[in-house]
Amino acid sequence: MSTKDNQTEEKIFEAATTVFVEKGLDGARMQEIADQAGINKALLHYYYRTKERLFNAVFEKLALILFKRFAPVLDANMSLEDKLRFFYREHIDFLKKNRSLPSFILNEINRNPERLKKLISGYEVDKLWRILEEQHKEELQKFNITYRNIPQLMTSIAALSVFPFAARGIFEVIFEKQGISFDDYLEERKKFAPEFVIKAIKGSA
Amino acid sequence: MSTKDNQTEEKIFEAATTVFVEKGLDGARMQEIADQAGINKALLHYYYRTKERLFNAVFEKLALILFKRFAPVLDANMSLEDKLRFFYREHIDFLKKNRSLPSFILNEINRNPERLKKLISGYEVDKLWRILEEQHKEELQKFNITYRNIPQLMTSIAALSVFPFAARGIFEVIFEKQGISFDDYLEERKKFAPEFVIKAIKGSA
């Protein structure tokens, strides 16, 4: 492939990312992607053949970026509490820069769960479970977190950072009516969320 | 209006609800709605003129149902703790029967926040804030919940019940891989979520 190929293909991919994230698969138009990329509609098909293929490329890239953001913090050499503080700081920072990403990914998966199945077919999904369990066995035991309700804990942790973005449209409108800035809310959330979880866990002791 | 009018209009509305919730505004087809209602495409336009109007009718009805489910519990004459237990039990039960509702509402609002603005223009959104604040002043003070971080608390409470449904596609797939039943998870959540919040709040004391 020549350099020029890559440049065009990348321009298309970036434009497609923008439009798909904003409008969704069904709402996106190939014409709009072409305009955004500054090229012709026919070129989209030259590089990606169909809308579906172009979408899949974008979706898979973004979904992996989003999911992989959950993992690394779990491997770090920290106490459970510090991991939580670190996680929310990093994760909310990342999502602040990609505000529409959660809503896009969640929605497209809900609409077609097969996409996710294909994506994670090679992965060991329970890796996060087991890392949490193995690295923090004593802490979790102390707090009466059993293996059985690790799913409850994990989904709660995720909920506290992802939900504000998934429900961004609602929160922004309601906050605005109250004179609250969504960005200030997010900044505070980096501190509030980990302390909330830590207190909830410690309260189990 | 004759009885027959209402019957047809209602059949259309119900079919539209099913299809719009499942496919979204952009993904829904008037033909599919007509088929689902067992009538002709032209009749849709006879009753609702355009796809947009039909969608608006469905969206507004469902959004109000969803939002109003948050309010009544706040008025009840209970301690904050019992309200939380009551809320999660009722709310998760309701969402279990309407699993795709959160994803649908959140997504359509994110895609077009004007819908929400129109919907709540007559409402005092901060009513929930103030009820919480006034009815539980002492409890909240005791737990160091200031007026400033009531938004943090409210959004966290909502996140714990709504997020599992907003991310249902992901959770169902991952749980299945782990041999966990999503329905069992939801049943447990009715207990886990309120205790989680209560412990988090009490830990602030």
Next chain:
DNA sequence: GTCTATAGAAGGATAGAC
């Protein structure tokens, strides 16, 4: 590799008969 032009299908909306 990139463009213009256009095919071909689908979908929203309407006209008009009953």
Next chain:
DNA sequence: GTCTATCCTTCTATAGAC
């Protein structure tokens, strides 16, 4: 009120020149 038939626009996709 309900149906059939059809219009018209929009959209994906391709053909073919450069």
